[in-house]
Amino acid sequence: MTFKLYNYVLSGNCYKIRLMAALLDVAYETIAVDFYPGFEHRSPGILALNPAGTLPVLTSGDMVLTETQAMLTWLALTYDVTGTWYPVDDPERLATITEWLGFAGRLSQSAGLARLHDMLNWPADEKAVKAAAISDLRTLELHLNDRVLEGGLWIAGDGPTIADIACFPYTALSPDAGLEHDGYPAIRNWLYAVRALPGFVAMPGIHYLHDLKETSGD
């Protein structure tokens, strides 16, 4: 087996890894962690693996990773035969990717937390996290609209990278917190593009693109 993922099905951070692995066509083992309602991420077993108690956790041999940015980087460097998801030979593009990996971390603290609050009654300062989430969505929209003005689509360069995968889940899931995409056309079109990638997998709140299927009813 390639790696193990300690996984929670409703977590956008866990989904980043599931999505990246699916797009790279890598098989792996999942271990379900009952984050809610069981709070199993705070159990001794998980804390021994990851003292911070966050999910996901990725292990491969003796390696234990607890940060999704690190996992995405490792997945791309290990399994991406095309070398396009994390283009190490292009310093400027690589720096842009790293920039947006950092942004993705902020986004989990804003849109991600707002979602946990609205969906699972997680404690949060609702007004503050939603304001932060809107600010983050606006930041992403500005950048993606720049890319459209340049004739592009993806966050960094001419094709999808791990930055797109890192930013995708909590952007796509923001309607779970009542933050709709209607006023963000560049985000909306970029979300479609990610969902149309070969090998894409869905998660609750992000549906498959049924339009890609054969038409029935003709």
Add this chain to the structure above:
Amino acid sequence: MGVGVGVRMNSVAVGLSRDLAPKRVMRAVAYGHDLAVWRDGENGLHAWDNRCPHRGMRLSHGFVRGDRLACLYHGWQYRKDGGCAYIPAHPGLEPPETIRAQTYSVIEKSGVIWVSTGNDAQGVDTGPVSEPLRSLTFFCAEAIARAAFEDTPFAGNLPQVESTGRLVAGGHPVAVLANPVTESETLIHVLTSAGVGIAAKKALSRWCEAARSVAERQAA
């Protein structure tokens, strides 16, 4: 201020043509009506009441297959004219013409999608200023949003206001179109002219964000 002032309008700008590709659907609001605006596979544009006649699900969450829009909930498919074409739970049934989505009048002009709640959507001809820059939401009333563009300096200078209602910011012509979504939310579409380079367009995009800050501070 902006294009459209003094023109008797029956239509409202709901999005930039550029931002709605074939086989895509988006939500829009026109005069308080919740709409699903979609393009079929041949680039045809449609604006419908955003409600599946079956069980009331928003059609803007649906998907386009060929020349039909389908509801995400139960997959009911509707033809371009709004008529129901297929009910997956009853595949043998040919749905009658009487089962239909409510359609609105929609056209494209100046690179903008215009919707009317009547039967003859019209658009504003913005002349050479029809190059799409971006759409963005302001959390304020329409009048405050419009005024903010005149009050926000571009590269240190306030924009000039032309007799047509258009603005000139940093030498670049700009048309601002506004769609009042609610009393406290306005969707703004900004156009410029084709000759403006990418760097200038990006600068104009940031100027729009500055105008938004001005407007939202004032509304707060």
Add this chain to the structure above:
Amino acid sequence: MIGTALTLTGDLEAESAIPWIVHRGLLLNLDGWVRRRGAGEIEIALAGPEPLVAAMEAACSLGPADILVEHITRQAHDFDHAPGRFRHLS
């Protein structure tokens, strides 16, 4: 021709009942008619594809807000001649 007869019984006195049923019959593009047979009984005769007849039965079992259908029975109905567009038979 053989069609379907639906008999509704219950608290059906409200004036809204008949227009609501006519609207539904037209919405489903059915042929036939509806008539009141008493304060608590309404009779509907229908011709059309079975899924649409079933949809008519489903909708009418709920009806407008101010009626309450207690029972709905269904049997064959023999139309003497072509029933025509769905309407109120007074």
Add this chain to the structure above:
Amino acid sequence: MSTEYARNDWYVVADVNQLAAGQVVETRLLGQPLRVSGSPDAPLVTTADGTALPAQLRYDHIWTSPGADPRPLPDIAEAAERDRTFVPCGGVRVRCSPLRAVENFLDIAHFPFVHTGILGEEPHTEVAPYKVEIREDVDEVWATQIGFHQPQAAKSATEAIETRYEYRVPAPTTAVLYKTCPPKPEAWDVIAIFVQPLAENECIAWPWMALYDEVTPYADLVQFQQEIFLQDRSILENQKPTLLPLDPRLEIPTRCDLTSVVYRRWLKRKGATYGALTTAA
């Protein structure tokens, strides 16, 4: 709006996990703030002015009723079968009428589009005729003789099967699904949904399962159900109107929607209109 009927039903306001972890839960019921505290065996439910409401632990959840003369809490006999695995799946807040959450739970035609690859898949979209009735002796809605092609009917399913379903609605905000149990075909898996009405347009859905599955890890069972329920959430938040219309003038129910129609008729007859739209919509 009327809370008259609704006040005399029992509602879930917390689950056993929360009280076992020592949480004090601040929540709402029928628009009124409530506090849930104590232990799973001795739960306390108090209103804003400190009045204690009746509280009991049933089906791994804490139930209360604000009414003076509550109807009995629905009985789910399978809860007494000790060889089942009982899985409280946690509460999920949804911006929709509590009645819409129940109605969606009773719906099968959406499986291929909303639960793609799990509970349904194109081209298997046809809904065969099934039977729905109000059982007068127990005053419950029952839908029976339902069959549907499912790619992965349960976590324990190893291949696509023709799943049999029966639905039972013993109270306006409680619904129970009896479903083919892949490893034990002679028994039914039980999946229930307990809906806590926070307000007419907002609720918490508490899915609960009583399964025969000795193989699947517990966390996988929880997540299988959560995955399914959360796929429904965006649908529920985008149905218009927000309240459940008891007059379907602007809708087109067909034969596959019969459970929904009978459920609405049953609500209308009882006057259980909290979360319902009683005017034409």
